[in-house]
Amino acid sequence: MIVFALGVFAQNAPKPPSTHLKVGDAAPELVLNDTDGNAVKLSDYKGKKSVVLAFYVLAFTGG
Amino acid sequence: MDSFAANKRFAQDIGVKFPLLSDWKRKAVKDYGIYNEESGYATRATFVVDKVGKIQHIELGRTAIDPTGAYQVCDLLQKKKPAKQ
Numbered sequence: 001m002i003v004f005a006l007g008v009f010a011q012n013a014p015k016p017p018s019t020h021l022k023v024g025d026a027a028p029e030l031v032l033n034d035t036d037g038n039a040v041k042l043s044d045y046k047g048k049k050s051v052v053l054a055f056y057v058l059a060f061t062g063g
Numbered sequence: 064m065d066s067f068a069a070n071k072r073f074a075q076d077i078g079v080k081f082p083l084l085s086d087w088k089r090k091a092v093k094d095y096g097i098y099n100e101e102s103g104y105a106t107r108a109t110f111v112v113d114k115v116g117k118i119q120h121i122e123l124g125r126t127a128i129d130p131t132g133a134y135q136v137c138d139l140l141q142k143k144k145p146a147k148q
Binding site for chain 2: 016017018019020021022023024025026027028029030032033034035036037040042043045046047048049050051052053054055056057058
């Protein structure tokens with residue numbers, strides 16, 4: 001009974017977050033609009049600056 | 064995943080000094096593998112990309128809220144000699 005219960009729990013446990021990307025991979029290109037609607041490309045920073053991409057979903061906004 | 068107009072108001076409210084980008088079409092979160100088709104939302108994540116465009120750090124989920132790991136990697140990248148492109 002306990003084994004069965006643990007089995008059910010394991011099946012329903014949320015999967016840990018994951019991505020197909022790994023350290024050392026080329027970062028996929030991004031072309032996204034800034035707050036003025038201007039397109040910003042990740043490649044614009046290539047050779048100039050390191051970039052931190054923070055995907056901050058459902059912070060204080062709708063999505 | 065908000066519109067850029069919604070982000071603009073948000074940016075003004077909190078006074079951000081860095082580009083705040085909108086992934087309205089959810090393309091970036093899909094390309095970075097953090098979109099959950101079932102929920103319709105992405106997981107929180109932080110990626111540090113070096114000057115040659117390679118990923119140097121990945122943090123996923125709840126710990127991605129804490130910028131300590133990304134800050135440490137950025138610090139290391141600043142001290143590192145420039146890599147060949």
